[in-house]
């Protein structure tokens with residue numbers, strides 16, 4: 001999520017500025033301590049606990065420089081020391097992390113009315129969101145509800161399944177490339193291919209079959225635009241909201257002119273594609289959205305921002321999940337073998353590759369994809385929520401204006417929730433045939449993982465993600481095995497599953513190479 005290294009390098013530039021910050025914080029903290037003490041006394045009188053604060057903080061900047069290169073691991077360690085709720089000071093902001101799924105449920109779902117806002121962010125809301133439009137960064141306004149409900153309709157199972165043919169085509173095309181590169185170069189780094197495939201699939205679903213995402217650099221432009229957008233949308237891009245005395249650096253580093261240019265580029269680009277999709281003679285999410293436009297009361301700009309949201313929220317999350325899956329399968333040949341055999345048995349019985357609707361016949365594959373989401377979730381913290389008012393839950397007091405973050409990695413590695421959490425064990429989910437959507441929207445006791453967020457904000461793309469990941473994985477394993485690369489001494493080069501890169505909202509494996517070995521007919 002939040003790569004504080006970037007923040008260190010670019011912003012904490014001068015010792016003078018830090019000195020000024022410390023002086024300001026000293027005066028502020030004298031005043032603040034008195035207020036805090038009064039509040040603490042009254043909390044204790046009410047029998048409520050304060051959320052504990054890790055001791056590794058500094059004056060003024062708080063914990064911003066203590067998160068290390070893998071914040072998910074640091075946070076998990078702090079939870080182990082201090083309990084299921086911890087409070088970090090990020091400059092003047094208060095961030096509460098939650099690692100217990102039951103407490104998270106109480107806070108995000110039971111108290112959802114108070115805990116479902118997003119933190120104010122100049123670029124994400126005012127410029128990218130064009131003054132509070134779209135879903136991801138919008139506050140829980142009436143317009144957010146209408147836009148979210150339109151997205152849920154157009155991403156519904158009935159509609160999503162129409163795009164399975166496209167997913168299969170894109171997966172097959174990608175796979176051919178991966179096998180070919182393995183054959184010519186000995187191994188291949190699948191990251192960019194998988195990313196292009198998931199964006200290609202999103203592209204076809206959103207804009208329709210008539211636009212070929214692999215032609216005319218369409219995907220290259222979309223990725224470039226998404227990467228630029230992510231740079232400005234990251235919390236640290238609005239550094240003045242953490243460290244007001246450094247607000248001038250924020251303006252200096254990200255002049256609003258550049259931010260506006262990126263948004264203008266996005267608007268023109270998507271407007272043209274939306275016009276083409278409406279005029280085309282084929283189905284698309286754009287067409288479906290426009291068929292609902294009048295009754296929804298949303299205008300063209302609302303739909304454009306929603307489409308942009310779907311592309312950026314759906315592209316990298318699914319691609320990172322698949323990138324982890326391939327890495328994991330290359331390390332767990334037994335799991336891969338069982339999946340491959342299950343898929344091969346289906347193919348020899350039915351003479352075709354399984355579709356999502358055949359998932360009941362592939363219980364081990366279904367369990368492996370569930371375990372993949374738990375073991376290496378594509379996002380370790382999701383998207384932060386924000387409290388609009390004071391919250392009391394499970395004996396804790398969380399004040400208004402607190403950033404709330406679910407520590408997904410810590411939840412997924414919690415031995416009280418999962419038996420032997422450090423092991424990749426698809427068997428733990430065997431027999432669970434529910435859709436991902438059903439298990440994420442059901443009771444907290446029945447949730448299988450926490451990767452899709454919470455309550456009123458829970459990801460509306462769960463079903464789309466499940467179909468896309470299922471179809472892509474099945475098509476890959478129907479055609480080949482994934483094996484470690486071989487080094488110059490003929491030894492296998494195993495992918496490191498214990499490290500990763502926090503990039504924006506997603507947590508991706510470090511770049512790796514594997515081999516895609518085509519199956520022979522009799523293998």
Ligand code: HEM
Pocket residue numbers: 135136137148151155309310311313314315317318321378379381382383384385451452453454455456457458459460461462464465
């Ligand atoms: C494995 C794939 C995915 C994962 C792990 C994932 C995860 C998440 C998470 C953690 C959130 C934040 C929830 C919260 O605030 O509590 C979210 C929100 C969202 N996701 Fe996904 N997502 C995935 C795929 C998709 C896809 C395929 C789409 C669209 C096609 C999508 C669209 C969205 C949107 C629009 C939101 C914002 C919801 C809101 O703020 O109300 N996601 N997702």
